[in-house]
Amino acid sequence: MSEGTPSEAAEKPPELWQFVPLSAYAQPELAASSAAVAAWGSFTQFFRSTHKEDMVPVKQEDALRSLPGMLLEHLVGHIDWRKASVALDTALSAQGEDAASGVQFLIGQPHCGHAEMVADWAARHDAQIIEPPSYEALLASNGRWCAVWPAQGQAWALPALERWFLRSATGLALVRKLLEEIVSGRAGRGLVGCDSWAWTYLQRISSLPLPVALTLQAFDGPRLSRLLAQLADSGGQGPLLFRNARSGQTTLTVPYDGDAASDEVVQLAAHCRGNVGVARCYWRHRLRAVSDSAEALNEGGSGAAEKTDPDAEVIWVSATQPEPALPIEADEDVALVLHALLLHNGLRADVLTRVLPLPRHLCMAIVLRLQRLSLLEEYEGCWRVTALGYELVRRWLRGRGFLIDDF
Numbered sequence: 001m002s003e004g005t006p007s008e009a010a011e012k013p014p015e016l017w018q019f020v021p022l023s024a025y026a027q028p029e030l031a032a033s034s035a036a037v038a039a040w041g042s043f044t045q046f047f048r049s050t051h052k053e054d055m056v057p058v059k060q061e062d063a064l065r066s067l068p069g070m071l072l073e074h075l076v077g078h079i080d081w082r083k084a085s086v087a088l089d090t091a092l093s094a095q096g097e098d099a100a101s102g103v104q105f106l107i108g109q110p111h112c113g114h115a116e117m118v119a120d121w122a123a124r125h126d127a128q129i130i131e132p133p134s135y136e137a138l139l140a141s142n143g144r145w146c147a148v149w150p151a152q153g154q155a156w157a158l159p160a161l162e163r164w165f166l167r168s169a170t171g172l173a174l175v176r177k178l179l180e181e182i183v184s185g186r187a188g189r190g191l192v193g194c195d196s197w198a199w200t201y202l203q204r205i206s207s208l209p210l211p212v213a214l215t216l217q218a219f220d221g222p223r224l225s226r227l228l229a230q231l232a233d234s235g236g237q238g239p240l241l242f243r244n245a246r247s248g249q250t251t252l253t254v255p256y257d258g259d260a261a262s263d264e265v266v267q268l269a270a271h272c273r274g275n276v277g278v279a280r281c282y283w284r285h286r287l288r289a290v291s292d293s294a295e296a297l298n299e300g301g302s303g304a305a306e307k308t309d310p311d312a313e314v315i316w317v318s319a320t321q322p323e324p325a326l327p328i329e330a331d332e333d334v335a336l337v338l339h340a341l342l343l344h345n346g347l348r349a350d351v352l353t354r355v356l357p358l359p360r361h362l363c364m365a366i367v368l369r370l371q372r373l374s375l376l377e378e379y380e381g382c383w384r385v386t387a388l389g390y391e392l393v394r395r396w397l398r399g400r401g402f403l404i405d406d407f
Contacts, residue, residue, distance in 0.1 A: 013259040016226055017084040018217035019091035022107060025407060028220045028270040067287055075315060076284040077231045081113035084216065085120035091214055102189060103182045105213035109196045109407055110345065111277030111387045112216055115159035118193035122157035130156055132163035133174065135351050139166060141174040156190040162198035162345040167355045172205065183208045195345040196405035204403065218274020221261030227276065228283055229256030238311040245288065246319035272391060273407060281387035285322040287315055324374040324389045326396060333358060337366045338385060338393050339402050346384030
């Protein structure tokens with residue numbers, strides 16, 4: 001071993017995609033203190049003496065223009081869950097031979113790509129994907145096996161366990177039978193993906209000793225910075241500088257060549273509790289405008305902004321954290337609809353009435369009202385809570401005493 005190896009190992013940044021047992025999921029450290037910090041900042045704002053020019057933002061929020069969708073796709077691309085799936089292989093292998101010869105579980109928070117990762121794992125391992133039954137079959141099932149199961153010895157994958165049940169008197173028989181087959185060892189070797197809300201619910205209703213499951217580790221500030229930089233495409237035209245519109249300070253530089261993160265990205269990671277899919281959505285919604293030139297900023301700025309490489313392109317980041325609001329009249333019916341959608345990771349509108357004690361016209365009225373408020377979206381034929389609205393909805397349901405996931 002060379003003399004410099006220990007030092008190099010110590011300086012090596014952590015892996016971007018990390019998978020850990022559910023019990024080892026660790027929210028970014030700032031999450032516990034960010035509320036207190038924000039409250040203290042608002043309180044001291046009234047009492048500290050500040051020069052008037054220091055209060056003037058570098059860019060007025062109402063002067064920033066929205067970015068077209070095509071440009072946003074270049075600045076914040078989609079997360080490639082295939083890269084995460086490759087890292088998942090290493091974590092699964094570390095579980096030991098006994099786990100590898102049975103069924104392993106991957107639990108993912110909403111908008112964190114668990115189904116995509118499991119499907120990619122299946123493609124790499126020549127595993128048969130087990131398709132979920134229709135809603136009609138779930139409601140009619142008495143627990144009889146209806147899936148086309150692979151030949152003995154062949155690996156299989158079930159990307160979305162949340163599609164195998166409905167929270168109703170007749171919609172749980174099949175998933176109970178499926179879990180019994182898995183826990184008993186009769187199901188053979190496979191990988192199951194499951195949404196975190198569904199997993200919490202299934203643990204509540206099942207008396208079976210469900211196996212230890214893995215999950216994607218929370219993204220802290222440095223890892224989130226690395227990912228956001230990877231999602232940005234500079235087109236080879238020079239570096240990109242993402243700058244806070246209020247302070248003018250650089251929030252993220254692309255290419256990203258460090259292992260630290262700006263306070264703003266650290267706070268973003270904490271606000272989203274490490275949920276990378278939600279954090280990406282927040283970041284995308286905060287990008288407002290591209291300056292005409294970095295040189296113009298240097299020459300005509302307010303003096304609060306940092307000096308800029310003339311070849312760099314500056315993207316302004318809104319200082320306001322985007323988050324929709326619940327309707328003023330939000331009541332128990334609204335809570336029931338939102339909770340049902342999260343427990344199933346999305347449902348068809350007509351199926352909502354099968355899992356809720358509400359008539360169809362009322363369900364649809366609630367769904368469409370929440371859609372206008374950017375809290376719900378239609379995705380692949382189902383209604384689901386948006387990434388932008390997820391944190392708000394989760395906090396609200398928790399405050400009302402509903403069963404939520406363990407993250």
